Amino acid sequence: MKRLGILISGRGSNLEAIAGHIEAGSLDAEIAIVISNRPDARGLAIARQRGLPTVCIPSKGMDREAHDRLTFATLQNHQVDLVCLAGYMRLLSPWLIQQLPQRILNIHPSLLPAFPGLEAQRQAIEYGVKVTGCTVHFVDEHLDHGPIVAQTAIAVEDTDTPETLSARLLREEHRLYAEAIALVLSGRYRIEGRRVIRT
């Protein structure tokens, strides 16, 4: 059974979706550890309610790499095969990324390379796009940049606000992330340049 480490900072809705897919039998994996960099992350309580092991490694005021070394040690202690960022609001250090090449996934609420960074839904609405979506990608040393594992598109409606768009995207994110995790855990892909190609 492949073991996931989930990194959160907030409510962890993608964490909850991953746990739900595992419970429902649609994702063959287990959550080995949930790590939050914020003590007050609501996702920590949700994880505990589900009986998932949790650790908080507060990052406030800590040097990035020093914090990431604690995170990495925790991931190793729990024998994690794949790390999934789920609303983890902290850039990873190059050091941590080098320890886990192509072993860290992130989900972002836009069709990358459009609208990287914070408030992607608001960026999309303000730019006036008619189509947006979400992206699961490997994490590399640049923000919201690594090879793309999966994407899905949805329409932006004239009446959308960042809130309504975020809510519709979240439903897609919850499905897409589980699919992308399953693909990566299966190992049935290769990377050519930036392209993730199924094998």
Add this chain to the structure above:
Amino acid sequence: MKRLGILISGRGSNLEAIAGHIEAGSLDAEIAIVISNRPDARGLAIARQRGLPTVCIPSKGMDREAHDRLTFATLQNHQVDLVCLAGYMRLLSPWLIQQLPQRILNIHPSLLPAFPGLEAQRQAIEYGVKVTGCTVHFVDEHLDHGPIVAQTAIAVEDTDTPETLSARLLREEHRLYAEAIALVLSGRYRIEGRRVIRT
């Protein structure tokens, strides 16, 4: 009947699609003039075969604004209501864009703001996106940048080449451009910031 001016540089497949939609009665407009900046554009022959009025205004070696003044005079002579770029491989001068505010449309084979510029399909494949699409937008003074009228998304397959992706996108472009032209001609929209909102 609203009058279209179509600007081409090459085969003019979107010109042909617009003409087809008009013939089929699915777009209520007429093509008042087809202007090519290249004497050898295959779209000129196609337009003539369809009995459409054509003009060639060669741009090679000409100052951009001087060329655009000739183009504008030709559009005025033919009482054009809306200008549609259809593979027009020349940047418009700020002067021309100012003469025709929100009266020039362009179609681009990506989901803007991703992959502006040349070879958008190749850019998309090399970036490794799983979703791309096409965009109809008002032309402003920046490349592939103005307010977006319509977009549609398609999947990028692992086996896609720039050629296969371009072919699938073209089918979507032909439908999308006609829909976007109809919306703009109807006047049933307003622009808020960068957002084109139907009214």
